[in-house]
Amino acid sequence: MATRYWIVSLPVQSTPASLWSRLQEAISKQSFDTPLYRFNVPDLRVGTLDSLLSLSDDLVKSNNFVEGVSHKIRRQIEEFERVSGVESGALTVDGVPVDSYLTRFVWDEAKYPTMSPLREIVDNIHVQVARIEDDLKVRVAEYNNVRSQLNAINRKQSGSLAVRDLSGLVKPEDIIMSEHLVTLLAVVPKYSQKDWLSSYETLATYVVPRSSKMLHEDNEYALYTVTLFAKVADNFKTAAREKGFQIRDFEYSPEDQESRKRELEKLMQDQETMRSSLLQWCYASYGEVFSSWMHFCAVRVFVESILRYGLPPSFLAAVLAPSVKSEKKVRSILESFCNNGTSTYWKSEDEVAMPGLGGEADTYPYVAFTINLI
Known part of the structure; x- marks a missing residue:
């Protein structure tokens, strides 16, 4: 599976079918190791040019947000899989591996009606992904709270005798508690034991x-x-401290010991249950966010293609996964399909960017942006 894809669009001069077959032929001849797929963008509602320009200003920022949430959930999944010892599986959208979902993308008309204004579609995607991100924060905070409690207990169990919980080290027969007598516990540096x-x-x-x-x-x-004798305990503690011996406060209670043991077992069980349920939630939410992201990309291709190639919408969108060594060659092939009048939109290094287009789309005579799955 590739982890980095390009989504591009090229201007259609004759028909999308003939452009597609020419592009396939060019890629297979000159860069045969580059996978190429159609990216099916539906006929969306154009609106006004002003609305497109206004929307395009937000597209790059919104894309970074959606992509960021996708990566955040993915990292959380990887961490949980590592901690749980679960074998890392392919992430999916409704059972379809994410790379297949991208390369065989189909617009979900029921979720995002194509007759809705583009701004409404983009805002809906943003709201949905923001809700999932907020949900993730709450769930992870709850999980981390349980984990922190466990870590605190474990530190008490595994720290030095100066700080650790002593209840597991003391037996009933070690302690004398009577009306007059008391047993104290002294923490003595190892080099001072003779003293x-x-x-x-x-x-x-x-x-x-x-x-x-x-x-x-x-x-x-x-x-x-x-x-x-209990009546001299305070004097003993003071004298011991002056000599560098620490008297630990300790009251032997089998009930407390049992209660602490139950608390520890419950926390461990809670942590396991929460991690398992959060991992399942992350799998489902990753699919949801990824699907939203691909719909967002379709809107972005549509808007940027109109702003670059003009109206009515006439462009071919594709997904490619070139290797690093093939990138230059593939860029050159794509550019060769943009020499019929569209190069006037191209921004060279010392020219001003075309208004309304953001990010890497400005650098080439065709619309292009990168999808990093990881």
Whole structure:
């Protein structure tokens, strides 16, 4: 599948059929590796020249917006597929791969009646795509909120002993809680463990001798218990802090542990469900935006062809997918079909652009713009 296509239009001097067969022949002879397809633009409502000029000023900007939303959704799909380990599939519009939808484009009359004013069609496309973009922002924000909560919990689980959640490291038998006695948890730098073991009994009065036991260690710290009389706990904490030992606030509660475990499981399940449903939504929405984009391109070809070649509308639209090395040759072939009076519209480097035409269409004697699928 090509990822970059040109949509072009050429002025018709005799009949569209004869121009099409001449173009096919020229491409097959001189650039046989360039796929070529008709791009079927319907007979749209022209309106006034002023309305066309006014509309064409907005076409490039609107195109960039629609294209941007298409790429945004595509990137979101790629990220979700990577995270979920889902094999990347072909993106589709109503079951048709997007490249096939482009190369076999058919105007949807039910969705965009051809008798509607062009401005109305363009505005409808813009509104629809903007709605999908807003929807995407809301859905992604909800998903990221759940992911942030999970990341925060995981950081607590995997951080150093100075910050991590200790509930999973402490068992009921490690803690003594009575009317007079209390067990504290001390986070001791690994290089200070000897100092802790030799000094903790003297950091306050009424510390139970030999009550300190190591529960866990990581790369930086060791976690120790110490049991003492509750009334001296504050004095002990102050003295410990002065020696560089951190006393972590901790209250053992099996109910809290179970509740945290359930919360974590629920968040993981929520994240999985949301990601799966958001991925399905992205698949469907990408198809919708891509379809809107191709209808928009048809309007753009129609408007720019009239502004370049004049009225009544008489042009042939085509889709090509030249390789980088064939581009120059294909440009030259297309230009050869524009030598019958239309070259007066061509903007050379030191001439002023023809009013109403935007972007790369100004650079060539024929209408042309690029579709980047990625």
